[in-house]
Structure formats: C-alpha cells, structure tokens
Amino acid sequence: MQTYQIAVLKGDGIGPEIVEQAMKVLTKAGQKFGFAVQFQQALLGGAAIDADGVPLPQKTVDICKAADSTLLGAVGGPKWDGQPGSNRPEKGLLGIRSALGLFANLRPAVIFPELKSASPLKDEIIGDNLDVLIVRELIGGIYFGERGRCIENGQEAAYDTEKYSVPEIERIVRVGFQMAMKRRKKMCSVDKANVLESSRLWRATVQRLSKEYPEVEVSYMYVDNCAMQLVRNPRQFDVIVTSNMFGDILSDEASMISGSIGMLASASLNDTKCGLYEPIHGSAPDIAGTGKANPLATVLSAAMMLRYSLDQPQAADAIEAAVSNALTKGRTCDIAGKGLPVLSCSEMGDLVCSLL
Ligand code: NAD
Ligand code: IPM
Ligand code: MN
Numbered sequence: 001m002q003t004y005q006i007a008v009l010k011g012d013g014i015g016p017e018i019v020e021q022a023m024k025v026l027t028k029a030g031q032k033f034g035f036a037v038q039f040q041q042a043l044l045g046g047a048a049i050d051a052d053g054v055p056l057p058q059k060t061v062d063i064c065k066a067a068d069s070t071l072l073g074a075v076g077g078p079k080w081d082g083q084p085g086s087n088r089p090e091k092g093l094l095g096i097r098s099a100l101g102l103f104a105n106l107r108p109a110v111i112f113p114e115l116k117s118a119s120p121l122k123d124e125i126i127g128d129n130l131d132v133l134i135v136r137e138l139i140g141g142i143y144f145g146e147r148g149r150c151i152e153n154g155q156e157a158a159y160d161t162e163k164y165s166v167p168e169i170e171r172i173v174r175v176g177f178q179m180a181m182k183r184r185k186k187m188c189s190v191d192k193a194n195v196l197e198s199s200r201l202w203r204a205t206v207q208r209l210s211k212e213y214p215e216v217e218v219s220y221m222y223v224d225n226c227a228m229q230l231v232r233n234p235r236q237f238d239v240i241v242t243s244n245m246f247g248d249i250l251s252d253e254a255s256m257i258s259g260s261i262g263m264l265a266s267a268s269l270n271d272t273k274c275g276l277y278e279p280i281h282g283s284a285p286d287i288a289g290t291g292k293a294n295p296l297a298t299v300l301s302a303a304m305m306l307r308y309s310l311d312q313p314q315a316a317d318a319i320e321a322a323v324s325n326a327l328t329k330g331r332t333c334d335i336a337g338k339g340l341p342v343l344s345c346s347e348m349g350d351l352v353c354s355l356l
Pocket of ligand 1: 018076278
C-alpha cells in the first residue's frame with residue numbers, strides 16, 4: 001500500500017486542535033482510498049521556543065525536507081510577543097517557508113453554497129460558485145528584505161525594504177498564468193505601481209510574460225482598489241497574482257467572502273511535489289483551548305495536500321464533498337447557522353470523518 005510520510009507542525013494556540021482534526025480526516029481518507037499516512041510531529045513557533053529556545057529548530061527543517069509533505073497549524077501568541085523580531089514564532093514560519101523554497105502560496109477563496117448566509121456580503125454580490133484564487137508570492141518582498149533600526153535626526157527610526165528580482169517575479173507570475181489556464185483564463189496582477197518601484201518592475205514583468213499566455217485575459221489593479229473591488233464585486237476575479245504582503249492582506253479580506261477566516265485553506269509550493277499546507281488564519285489566542293476553533297480551513301488544506309502533493313485527487317474531492325455535506329448538519333460557532341447544532345472543533349472533525 002502507498003504510504004505517505006507527513007511532517008506535522010501543530011504550532012501554537014488553536015494549532016494543535018485544528019491539526020488533529022485534519023490528521024483524523026487524512027487517516028480516514030486513506031482507509032477509504034487505499035493509502036496510509038504516517039505522521040511525524042516537529043516543533044515550530046512558540047512551542048519550539050519553549051522547548052529549544054528557537055522558533056525553527058534544524059530538526060524541524062530536516063523532518064519537513066524528508067517528508068512527502070507538511071501539514072501546519074499556526075504559530076504565535078501573546079506569550080512570545082516580547083521576543084526580539086529575530087526570535088519570534090512568526091520568524092520560524094517564515095524560516096520554514098524559505099528553507100523549503102515555497103515561493104507560491106495558493107489561497108482559494110471559495111464559497112460553499114451552504115455558507116452563503118454566513119458571508120457578510122449580500123447574496124446577489126456573492127452569486128453562485130464564487131471562486132477566487134489568490135496566488136501570493138511567499139518568500140520574497142518586504143517580509144524578507146533588509147530591515148533594521150537607526151537614528152535619524154537624533155530620533156529612533158526603523159525600516160523594512162521591499163525588493164523583488166525579475167526571476168522571483170517571473171516564477172510566481174508563471175504560477176498565476178498556469179493556474180488561470182486551468183480555470184477561467186483570467187488573471188489580475190495586483191500591485192502599487194503608481195508608487196512603488198518594485199511594483200513597476202512587477203507589472204512590466206507580467207506584461208512581458210503575458211505574451212506567452214495569449215489565451216489569458218490579463219488585467220492590472222492597484223492594491224487599494226483591489227481591496228475595495230473584492231467586496232464590491234468579487235466575481236470579477238478569477239486568479240489574483242500578487243506580492244507577499246499584498247497577498248497576505250487581501251487573502252484575509254477574501255476569507256470573509258467565504259463566511260469565515262476559519263474556512264480558507266492554503267497550499268505553499270515550490271518546484272517539487274513537497275509542499276506545505278496550512279490554513280490562512282493564525283493561532284487565534286482569543287479562542288485557543290475553548291473548542292470553538294473551526295478546523296475546516298485545515299481540513300481543506302489537507303485536501304489540497306492530497307491534490308497537489310500526493311496525487312490523490314479523488315480523496316481530495318471526497319474531503320471537499322464531506323465538508324460541504326457537514327455544513328448542512330452542524331457548524332462551529334464562527335459560521336453558526338439557524339437551526340443547526342453548534343459543534344466543537346473536534347465534533348466538526350468527527351462529523352467530516354463520518355461523512356467521508
Ligand atoms: P488570527 O487569524 O489568529 O485571528 C483573527 C480572528 O479570527 C480572531 O478573532 C480569531 O478568534 C478568529 N479566528 C482565526 N482562526 C479561526 C478559526 N479557525 N475558527 C474560528 N475563528 C478563528 O489573527 P491574529 O489575532 O491577528 O493573530 C494571532 C496570532 O497568530 C499572532 O501571533 C499572529 O502573528 C499569528 N498568525 C499566525 C499565522 C500562521 O501561523 N500562519 C497566520 C496569521 C497570524
Ligand atoms: C499568514 C500569516 C503570516 C504571514 C505571519 C504569521 C508571518 O499572517 O500566513 O497569512 O504574514 O505570512
Ligand atoms: Mn496572514
């Protein structure tokens with residue numbers, strides 16, 4: 001039987017609760033579709049700081065590199081907010097993304113029809129089958145640029161720099177084009193080319209590459225306008241390709257279209273099959289340990305893992321169908337529906353398993 005080695009980084013806050021549900025679902029999917037999964041846990045973020053003093057121990061990198069794929073919860077929390085920037089839990093997350101070369105982050109904002117009423121947007125704005133894919137550059141830009149503190153005019157100052165090279169832009173933009181080719185053949189490149197030099201190089205690169213993808217209808221939008229258009233008329237978008245920071249912000253915004261940030265999954269990919277899969281939300285310290293966390297973003301990230309890394313598209317489809325079905329039977333409180341039981345995080349995981 002095919003056996004997959006999955007590195008598991010539960011992280012902090014709600015991380016352990018949500019990841020456990022995704023592990024249950026992956027195991028159940030394996031039983032149904034004839035494969036086995038072996039999980040190897042490793043520390044990341046605050047949990048790693050507490051155990052080893054650093055947010056990304058080398059052992060964690062080694063375990064992820066040796067695995068077929070990595071499943072991640074979330075990192076961070078008030079306990080570690082006093083850490084210096086170089087030793088914060090989030091630095092561990094950026095470190096593992098970079099160590100694995102995961103330059104392409106796919107964040108699909110999809111609305112399950114059952115959840116239309118959970119979205120703050122009106123029905124006629126959401127329409128049917130809303131499906132926007134945000135392709136976010138993940139290991140460059142201001143997140144990884146030079147930063148520091150200095151003294152300016154006798155006053156303390158700080159700086160962070162946004163820098164993108166042409167190869168860095170090309171590889172992520174190509175992912176955007178390739179995704180668009182498999183979808184509705186529309187790609188919107190989002191930047192701030194009216195102000196930022198890095199955005200002007202980004203836009204020029206997209207324009208040049210667009211000649212190689214004549215079937216794709218390309219548009220350009222400034223990020224501030226895009227933030228507005230996502231709530232005014234999200235259906236105008238198919239694929240959005242954008243930089244690290246803009247993609248971070250726009251994907252949290254887009255998640256609410258789908259009803260809750262607890263619904264939005266992601267895949268982080270490099271040129272190999274070995275990806276990292278995580279929900280887009282954080283460690284939600286405000287609800288950690290209460291059982292209120294919605295595990296579906298993590299469960300749907302596991303489905304993306306089956307599709308993009310493990311060549312099990314049928315199992316991925318089955319998980320997505322089970323999630324859709326589960327939404328008609330019970331919900332966590334972030335997406336509570338009239339007349340439906342409110343489920344805890346683990347009850348939701350069990351429900352998805354039972355419907356698989
Ligand atoms: P957050 O995403 O953790 O929480 C924002 C809000 O959404 C909170 O009210 C939270 O309760 C809610 N929420 C998030 N996920 C939910 C879920 N699955 N179910 C129900 N509700 C959910 O963002 P934040 O509060 O800005 O950040 C908290 C910590 O998480 C910070 O330390 C931050 O750096 C970290 N963070 C980590 C990641 C990651 O590991 N990928 C992502 C974002 C934020
Ligand atoms: C995300 C998170 C991370 C990011 C943080 C925690 C470093 O917000 O995955 O969206 O900004 O990439
Ligand atoms: Mn984010």
